[in-house]
Amino acid sequence: MKQLFVFLALAFFMVSCGGDSTEQDSSKSKKKPKSMIKEEPKDDGKGVGEIKNVELNNPLVAAMVDKGKGIYEMKCAACHKLTDQRVVGPGWKGLTEKRKPEWIMNMTLNVDVMLAEDETARDLLKQCLVRMPNQNLSTEDARDVLEFMYANDGETVGEQ
Numbered sequence: 001m002k003q004l005f006v007f008l009a010l011a012f013f014m015v016s017c018g019g020d021s022t023e024q025d026s027s028k029s030k031k032k033p034k035s036m037i038k039e040e041p042k043d044d045g046k047g048v049g050e051i052k053n054v055e056l057n058n059p060l061v062a063a064m065v066d067k068g069k070g071i072y073e074m075k076c077a078a079c080h081k082l083t084d085q086r087v088v089g090p091g092w093k094g095l096t097e098k099r100k101p102e103w104i105m106n107m108t109l110n111v112d113v114m115l116a117e118d119e120t121a122r123d124l125l126k127q128c129l130v131r132m133p134n135q136n137l138s139t140e141d142a143r144d145v146l147e148f149m150y151a152n153d154g155e156t157v158g159e160q
């Protein structure tokens with residue numbers, strides 16, 4: 001988590017430096033209005049955070065599904081049902097069809113940044129009106145919960 005913040009801080013620093021220097025350069029020749037140099041934000045549907053690429057298992061790994069279920073019951077079930085019914089947060093039925101696995105894991109591991117920066121997450125917050133608290137899962141735990149989400153959506157689970 002700390003590393004991520006350092007990285008983000010550095011990224012902002014570099015962006016702002018870059019921005020300044022192009023501004024100075026262009027002011028020497030001809031001035032460009034800021035709106036013209038603004039970059040289009042691109043949304044690849046993977047969310048914001050450390051998780052860039054998730055390899056899925058087919059069939060699902062039973063041991064991971066089991067562990068994920070345990071974590072769900074302990075840390076997520078208070079707010080998330082396994083049906084499509086919303087309690088505090090949205091129900092999980094169909095989640096893996098709606099969202100990319102990377103997005104789901106970033107939402108689990110990096111919820112504060114997601115709620116601030118990711119368009120989809122912000123929309124959910126508007127609907128739910130409660131901020132999902134960070135559940136402090138390890139990357140491995142979040143991956144197991146993801147496996148469990150696929151099982152909940154009816155994917156085939158392999159033999160134990």
Ligand code: HEC
Pocket residue numbers: 071072075076077078079080088089090091095099104107108115121124125126128129130131132133135137145
């Ligand atoms: C205190 C309630 C609460 C707990 C506990 C909680 N969440 Fe959430 N979750 C929310 C809310 C509320 C949202 C909707 C976004 C928002 O308003 O912050 C959400 C959204 C999500 C989403 C996006 C759902 C969608 O439809 O796209 C995922 C994925 C998610 N949570 C995963 C988890 C996982 C995994 C856990 C357990 C480790 C967990 N949540 C525990 C409240 C909670």
